[in-house]
Amino acid sequence: MCALTKIMKYELRYLDGFPDFSAMQNAVWPLQRQTREILNRTIQEAYRWDYFSATKKKETGEYPDLQKETGYKRLDGYIYHVLSPDYPDFSSSGVNATIQKAWKKYKSSKADVWKGEMSLPSYKSDQPIVLHAKQIKLSGDTRAAAATLSLFSNKFKKEHEISGNVQFAITLHDNTQRTIYQKLRNGEYKLSESQLVYDKKKWFLYLAYSFNPAEHALDPEKILGVDMGEKFALYASSFGEYGHFKIEGSEVTEYAKALERRRRSLQQQARYCGEGRIGHGTKTRVGVVYREEDRIANFRSTINHRYSKALIEYAVKNGYGTIQMENLTGIKENLQFPRRLQHWTYYDLQSKIEAKAKEHGIAVVKVNPKHTSQRCSRCGHIAAENRPKQEVFQCVKCGYACNADFNASQNISIKDIEKLIQETIGANPK
Numbered sequence: 545m546c547a548l549t550k551i552m553k554y555e556l557r558y559l560d561g562f563p564d565f566s567a568m569q570n571a572v573w574p575l576q577r578q579t580r581e582i583l584n585r586t587i588q589e590a591y592r593w594d595y596f597s598a599t600k601k602k603e604t605g606e607y608p609d610l611q612k613e614t615g616y617k618r619l620d621g622y623i624y625h626v627l628s629p630d631y632p633d634f635s636s637s638g639v640n641a642t643i644q645k646a647w648k649k650y651k652s653s654k655a656d657v658w659k660g661e662m663s664l665p666s667y668k669s670d671q672p673i674v675l676h677a678k679q680i681k682l683s684g685d686t687r688a689a690a691a692t693l694s695l696f697s698n699k700f701k702k703e704h705e706i707s708g709n710v711q712f713a714i715t716l717h718d719n720t721q722r723t724i725y726q727k728l729r730n731g732e733y734k735l736s737e738s739q740l741v742y743d744k745k746k747w748f749l750y751l752a753y754s755f756n757p758a759e760h761a762l763d764p765e766k767i768l769g770v771d772m773g774e775k776f777a778l779y780a781s782s783f784g785e786y787g788h789f790k791i792e793g794s795e796v797t798e799y800a801k802a803l804e805r806r807r808r809s810l811q812q813q814a815r816y817c818g819e820g821r822i823g824h825g826t827k828t829r830v831g832v833v834y835r836e837e838d839r840i841a842n843f844r845s846t847i848n849h850r851y852s853k854a855l856i857e858y859a860v861k862n863g864y865g866t867i868q869m870e871n872l873t874g875i876k877e878n879l880q881f882p883r884r885l886q887h888w889t890y891y892d893l894q895s896k897i898e899a900k901a902k903e904h905g906i907a908v909v910k911v912n913p914k915h916t917s918q919r920c921s922r923c924g925h926i927a928a929e930n931r932p933k934q935e936v937f938q939c940v941k942c943g944y945a946c947n948a949d950f951n952a953s954q955n956i957s958i959k960d961i962e963k964l965i966q967e968t969i970g971a972n973p974k
C-alpha cells in the first residue's frame with residue numbers, strides 16, 4: 545500500500561533568528577514575491593522548451609535532444625540552472641522545491657494546454673513559500689512546540705550577519721494538532737514538502753506529513769458496483785445486498801452545460817474579432833474563453849473530489865475491498881456535445897475514485913458496460929424491453945422491478961460480469 549500525505553495548518557509565533565519581528569517579516573516577504581516569480585517563470589520555461597521542441601519537429605521531423613541543446617538531462621534541472629542565479633537570497637532547496645511545484649503542475653496540465661482546453665497555468669500574488677522537508681526542523685514537545693525554517697542562502701546570512709534560520713513557536717490548538725505533531729516528532733509520521741503562509745497578519749505553517757494508512761478490514765471478495773449516470777452521478781451497490789449508496793448529481797453537468805454554451809458564444813465573438821483586426825480586442829476575448837474553461841474544470845474537480853471521497857468512505861465503512869466500474873475508454877471519441885462533456889465529467893470522477901481507492905488499498909476493476917443496464921440482475925435476462933422508462937427497470941421475463949440505476953449497479957458489482965453476459969448472449973443470439 546502506498547503512503548498517504550495529508551496537511552495540517554499550524555499557527556506560528558515568531559521566536560528568534562532576526563533582530564526582531566519586523567526585521568524577520570521584511571526579510572521573508574521578498575521570498576514570497578520571488579516564489580510567485582519562480583513558479584511562473586518555471587511554467588514559461590517549460591512551455592518555451594515544448595514550443596521549441598514542437599517547432600523543431602515540424603521543421604526537421606525530429607524532436608530536439610534536451611541534453612545537446614541545454615547541457616541538462618532533465619528540463620527541471622535546466623530550469624534550475626536558468627533561474628537560481630536571479631534569487632541569491634533564497635535557499636537553494638527552497639528554489640528547487642518551488643520549481644518542482646510548478647513543474648509538476650505544468651506536466652499535469654500540459655496535455656489540456658496543448659489541446660487548447662486550458663490556459664497556461666499562472667500563479668497570482670500571495671503565493672505560499674514552498675518548503676522542502678529538509679528546510680524544516682521540528683523541536684520541543686507538545687507544551688513548547690517549535691519549528692526552525694531554513695529559508696535563506698548562506699550568502700544572505702553572511703551579508704546580514706544573522707543566524708538566518710527563522711524560529712517559530714507552533715501553536716497547538718487541539719488534540720488532532722497535538723497528535724500529529726507528536727507523531728512527527730517520534731518518527732511515526734514523515735515530514736513532507738510544506739508551505740509557509742502569511743495570512744491576515746499571521747504566519748501559518750501548512751505542514752505536510754505522510755504515513756502508511758492502517759489496514760482496514762477490507763475483503764477483496766466483497767465487490768461494490770458503481771454505476772454513473774445523469775440522474776445519479778453515482779449509484780453503488782453490491783450484488784444481493786439491498787443497501788446502496790447514491791449521489792444525485794445533475795449539478796456538475798448542468799453547470800458545465802451552462803458554461804459551455806457561454807464559451808461557445810464567446811468563442812464565436814472572439815473569432816469574429818480576430819478577422820482582419822489586430823489589437824487588444826482578440827486577446828482579451830480569448831482570455832475570457834480560457835478562463836471559462838478553467839472554471840468548468842475547477843468546478844468539476846471540486847465536486848468530483850467530494851463525490852469520490854464520499855464513495856470511498858462508504859466502501860471502507862462497509863468493508864468493500866474491490867470496486868467495479870464501467871470501462872469508459874474508447875467511448876469518448878464519437879460522442880457529441882453535451883454527452884462528450886458529461887463523459888469528461890465521468891472520466892474525471894473515475895480517476896479521482898481510482899486514486900482514493902488506491903490510498904485505501906481498495907482494488908479497482910473496470911468492466912465493459914455493454915448490456916449492464918438492460919440485464920436483469922435477478923434472473924440474468926437481457927432485453928431492451930426491460931427498460932420501459934429511463935429510470936425504471938422491469939424484467940419482462942421474471943417481473944423483477946426496481947430503480948434502473950440500482951439494477952445496473954447490481955450487475956456491475958458481479959464478479960466476471962462480462963463473461964456472464966457473453967454466455968447469455970451466446971445462448972440466445974439475436
Ligand SMILES: [Zn+2]
Pocket residue numbers: 920921922923924925939940941942943944
Ligand atoms: Zn428477470
